[in-house]
Amino acid sequence: MARSKTPLIFFAVVVVLSIVAVILVVNKCSSDQPGATGNAGVASDTDQPGKGNNTEAGQGNDPDGMTLTPDGKHVDDVSTAQAGTPEELVGRISEVTVRANNTGDAQPLIQALGQQRLTPDQANKLRQLAAASRLKLDESKPFSSVQDAANRWALNLADRNRIFLDLSKTADGKWQVNKITLPGGKLAIDDNSDPRWDPANPNQEKQAAATVHGFIDAIIKLDPASARQHIDPTKVSYARLAGLCIIFEEGKYTLLKERAVRKMFLRNTTAGWLARVEAQGSGESAMFAINTKRKDANAPWKITEINLDQLLADYANRVSGGDIYYTPLIKNPKGGDSLVIYFDLDSNNLTLRTQRQLTIVANLLKADKTKKLTISGHTDALGSDDYNLQLSKMRAKQVMVFLTENGVDPSQMKVVGYGKSKPRLPNTTEDGHDAPDHRRANRRAEIFLDF
Known part of the structure; x- marks a missing residue:
């Protein structure tokens, strides 16, 4: 009697169904793994960054999500x-x-x-x-x-x-x-923070940059009279213009050939600039900062501040062996700046250096004959009080004579001598020893441009 084929058929069906079930389970497990894609190889909406979840793009649960730059590099590699x-x-x-x-x-x-x-x-x-x-x-x-x-x-x-x-x-x-x-x-954040300033447009940036370039070009040409056309005279002293010309002349500074003037910030009515210079043949750069402002969008840009701290330090290293006190520009107790020229020991003669400096001052004064200046003479502490008083007056007078010979009206100038009574630096150290470097800074004449 022939056996029935039904059990074999039933067994085969069970095997096929088991295989199908295994395949379905495997696929289900694979779809639950991170990064799995659908049948078409495209991530579903909930798998795309920023969709269907509460994390920002690039963050999520990945601890390294915020350590990538926009071009995909890890920050530690940049x-x-x-x-x-x-x-x-x-x-x-x-x-x-x-x-x-x-x-x-x-x-x-x-x-x-x-x-x-x-x-x-x-x-x-x-x-x-x-x-x-x-x-x-x-x-x-x-x-x-x-x-x-x-x-x-x-x-x-x-x-x-x-x-x-x-x-x-x-x-x-x-x-x-x-x-x-x-x-x-x-620096707590609140809702009362200052509103943003309106940025200047590219054309306005060119106008501001032109003011800065025109000013620096005049300084390089040792022409403070032309440089003053670019400043706000209520903010920048004429002494600072003359002092900057002197620094450029003695330090032999020129603008760098590339990116000499860099914009630090730019707003609708104010802008900041960094001017980079180098001493001739040195290969080393120095810099100074310039701020410009204007009253409104239709007003011309004017220079309102010149920060020379870093440039003066570089100048001192190049010209006076690192002696920052031997600078041609100092703060005046009355406010503003004073120009300073220095004298040799026991002398009222003008050196070639001081003559070059005074020529720059004369060019500035001749441009505006209504301006006045005070020339004060000073000495160190060596010698008697009477002798130093007379020497200080002679030094101030010598400066006046030179300026007069170079076209400055004598009526614009006033001279006074203070002897040793107003030293810039102590003539002796704390323990009473002589301080020659300090005395050198005290042998001087100060020119206060009371404009």
């Missing part, structure tokens, strides 16, 4: 080091800070600082500050070095807070940010 001087690096960072404040996007600033140098809390705080336009820099001094702290700089915010940057040098001689210190609670 060097923020820069060749040049510390001032140039901090100046570049200040430019990025201004853009972050304008756009509300702090990510370029975070990358410029070096994201690996920032804690997550610091990065988030910078994003909040940028979004609230609280990264606005001080117009008069956007950044500065910190005294008594080697390689420490500060971004000076308009609300008087500061962001500190500690710099270090790499093995190949480049500068980089090594540490960032943000201010404390005073």
Whole structure:
């Protein structure tokens, strides 16, 4: 009797169904794995960044999500080091800070600082500050070095807070940010933050830049009379113009051939610039900062401040062996600046150096015969009081004679001698020993342009 085939058919069906079930289970498990795609090889909406979940693009649950730059590089692989001087690096960072404040996007600033140098809390705080336009820099001094702290700089915010940057040098001689210190609670974010300033358009930027270039060209030509056409005389003293010409002439400075004038910030009515110069044949650069303002969009740009701190330090190293006190420009107790010329010991003769300096002053005074100046003579402490008083008067008189011979009206000038009564520096050390370098700075005549 033939056996029935039904059991075999039933067994075969069971085997086929089991295989199908296994395949379905395997596919189900695979679809649950991260990064799996659908049948067409395209991620579903819920798998696309920013859709169907509560995480931002690039963040999610990936701990490395915020350590990638826009071009896909890991931040630890992106060097923020820069060749040049510390001032140039901090100046570049200040430019990025201004853009972050304008756009509300702090990510370029975070990358410029070096994201690996920032804690997550610091990065988030910078994003909040940028979004609230609280990264606005001080117009008069956007950044500065910190005294008594080697390689420490500060971004000076308009609300008087500061962001500190500690710099270090790499093995190949480049500068980089090594540490960032943000201010404390005073930078709390609120809804009453200052509104953003309207940025100037490209044509207005050209106008502001033309003012700066015209001013610097006149300084290089040792023409303070032409340079004064570009300044606000209520903000910038004529003494500063003459002093800058003297510094350029004696330091033999010229503008760098590339990117000599760099914009630090630009607004509708104010702009900041960094002028980079080099001493002839030195191959080393120095810089000074210039601020420009205008009353409104139809008014001309005028220079309102010139910060010479870094340039004066470089000048002192090149011209006077590092003696910063031997500078041709000092602060006057009455306010503003005074020009200073120096004399040899026990002499009222003008050196070739002082004659060149006074020629620049004469050119400035001849351009405006209504202006007055006071010439004060001074001595060191050697000699009697009577002798030093007479010597100081002779020094002041000698300056007046030279200026008169070079076209300045004597009625514009007043001379006075103070002897040794008003030293710039102590003539002796604290323990009573002689201080020749200080005495050299005291043998002088000061020219106060009381304009």
